[in-house]
Amino acid sequence: MRYAIRDMRSAIRCIIFTMSIKETIEAELKNAMRSGDEVRKTALRSVIAGIKLAAVDKQADLTDEETQNVIRKEIKSQRESIADAQKASRADLVERAEALITILEVFLPKQMSRDEIAARAQAVIAEVGAGGPTDMGKVMKALQPKLKGLADGKLIGDVVKELLAKV
Numbered sequence: 001m002r003y004a005i006r007d008m009r010s011a012i013r014c015i016i017f018t019m020s021i022k023e024t025i026e027a028e029l030k031n032a033m034r035s036g037d038e039v040r041k042t043a044l045r046s047v048i049a050g051i052k053l054a055a056v057d058k059q060a061d062l063t064d065e066e067t068q069n070v071i072r073k074e075i076k077s078q079r080e081s082i083a084d085a086q087k088a089s090r091a092d093l094v095e096r097a098e099a100l101i102t103i104l105e106v107f108l109p110k111q112m113s114r115d116e117i118a119a120r121a122q123a124v125i126a127e128v129g130a131g132g133p134t135d136m137g138k139v140m141k142a143l144q145p146k147l148k149g150l151a152d153g154k155l156i157g158d159v160v161k162e163l164l165a166k167v
Contacts, residue, residue: 021067021107022051039096043103047074068108068149075104112151117159120146125163133164 019027025044032040050070055062062070078097085093105111112120124143128135139160147156 021064039099043100
């Protein structure tokens with residue numbers, strides 16, 4: 001399964017450069033329907049529904065960045081589902097949600113690791129001149145725009161809090 005996901009990622013990344021993300025998702029949905037992959041169909045249909053809903057709310061087509069925000073929102077929803085399923089001891093739901101997340105992450109830029117975030121955060125802490133945990137707002141205000149879309153906001157906050165506790 002892992003090998004198939006890796007091949008799918010490289011193929012999708014090649015396609016993304018020539019089509020919008022929405023078009024790529026729709027093409028992948030067609031491929032999933034042809035292959036009979038129910039998990040991929042479910043994941044892609046939920047994202048397409050979210051994209052259409054956001055487009056109706058905006059009353060215009062979404063840009064690729066806005067489409068990525070819809071995908072991030074769906075991934076966040078699945079992560080919350082994982083937490084709820086773990087509390088209920090439902091391993092089947094956890095596994096399904098993790099599979100959906102894996103499928104959807106293919107359409108987003110590669111996320112930064114904790115170490116990369118820490119390096120950027122250290123630079124911003126030095127730049128802002130933060131002296132402790134009380135300056136977390138200043139650091140986050142300067143760091144969030146630099147890491148937008150490249151890292152999860154909760155992870156950024158955890159790393160900054162950890163680094164400021166050491167200052």
